[in-house]
Amino acid sequence: MNFNIIRTARAILNVTNLEESRRFYVNALGFVETESDDTHIYLRGLEEHVHHSLVLKKSDHPSVEVISYKVFSEEDLEALSVFFNKKGLKTKWLEPGVQHAIGRTLRVQDVSGLPVEFFAKMETVDRLLQRYDLYKGAKVQRIDHFNCAVTDVEKAYNFYIKELGFACSEYTTADDDKIWAAWLHRKPTVHDVAFMNGVGPRLHHIGFWLSDPMSVIHTCDVLASIGYGTSIERGPGRHGLSNAFFLYLRDPDGHRIELYNGDYLTSDPDFKPVRWDIDDPMRQTFWGHAAPDCWFNEASTVLDVNTGKVVDTSDPLLEKKKPSIII
Known part of the structure; x- marks a missing residue:
């Protein structure tokens, strides 16, 4: 392994009604709305110093566009690209400016078929941890x-x-x-x-x-x-x-x-x-x-990172004697 994945970083959820989603996430749950436009709402937690950790994206049908991890450097992205391609997992680059407030990103469908993204840079914002008046x-x-x-x-x-x-x-x-x-x-x-x-x-x-x-x-x-x-x-x-x-x-x-x-x-x-x-x-x-x-x-x-279409699902390999989801 010659790359450094730091942590869970963000997700993009496709939603059908931005105003209803805003009422739930911002008004009810207290997420910070960093920014929005006609098709996106960018949300973060009070402790977070980056532009967002959750994107709500207007769509005709609910789905998950991508789940994302932050890496230490741009060199880590390059190493991940080489690694995935050697494994026969097709990658997709999104250059700066294609997505708002985030730098160059690498997307891939992992071995389970999940849409996964890696990035090193995102715009920073004021951390609101001690703005208790906003809680x-x-x-x-x-x-x-x-x-x-x-x-x-x-x-x-x-x-x-x-x-x-x-x-x-x-x-x-x-x-x-x-x-x-x-x-x-x-x-x-x-x-x-x-x-x-x-x-x-x-x-x-x-x-x-x-x-x-x-x-x-x-x-x-x-x-x-x-x-x-x-x-x-x-x-x-x-x-x-x-x-x-x-x-x-x-x-x-x-x-x-x-x-x-x-x-x-x-x-x-x-x-x-x-x-x-x-x-x-x-x-x-x-x-x-x-x-x-x-x-x-x-x-x-979840969606395919290359086609944007819904990924087909399959039954689990292990026989279900009882519900097995834990957390």
Whole structure:
């Protein structure tokens, strides 16, 4: 590996109504609207010093255009391009100016069929961490992770760890030791991306970090008070996996957002991944309450980075004896 991937960085979600999306993300959840035009809304968290971590893009149909990672330098982008092309994975360059507020980007469909992007530079803005007078809604601080449904978790696991340099914090296996789900990271927390056994490739959710568990509780009160109570899909609760305090929401187009707080440090080189058995009921929710069926079965479709068309999905390779999505 001769490239340095830093962290989860941004996502582009295609949405059908920008004003409805603005009401949900800005008015209800408290994202900072950095900028907007007739077809885009650029959002960030209060802690973030870059132009955006979430783009809402006007479209006829909801989908995921790309999920993105920041790398250390332009040289890392070049190295990634050579690497992917050697693997037979077709890349696409977007030069500066093609996308707003972001530098040169490299896009590729990864081994699971997910649309992935890498970049080194983005315009910077004022960080609003201590502008407490601007805090509202969930008081979202920063983007944290992606969770993706794929048909072959072990294939994704091996590619991201052995080829891209990610590390594993926690994973779930069945009796045959086949990996059903895995949490992988580049920054020193539980995950930048998780892969789970399911119909894929699809994006299950984007996780955003909140400053404390009470912000999650406060979010529920805010959502209920302004008519978004039905947007709450699951939680609040605490995961066994990751130890995180969580709340899952569905936006007006059905995209799933997790509000997230309370995981732990994974930076030590001798850190050993935590194994969970798929039959352990505490892995999903530490307190034991079950998730709704829609949480297991529904996720956002993803687009092909070269054609812009929806990527076809397939059933998972591992037989589903029970719902296997974890976080």
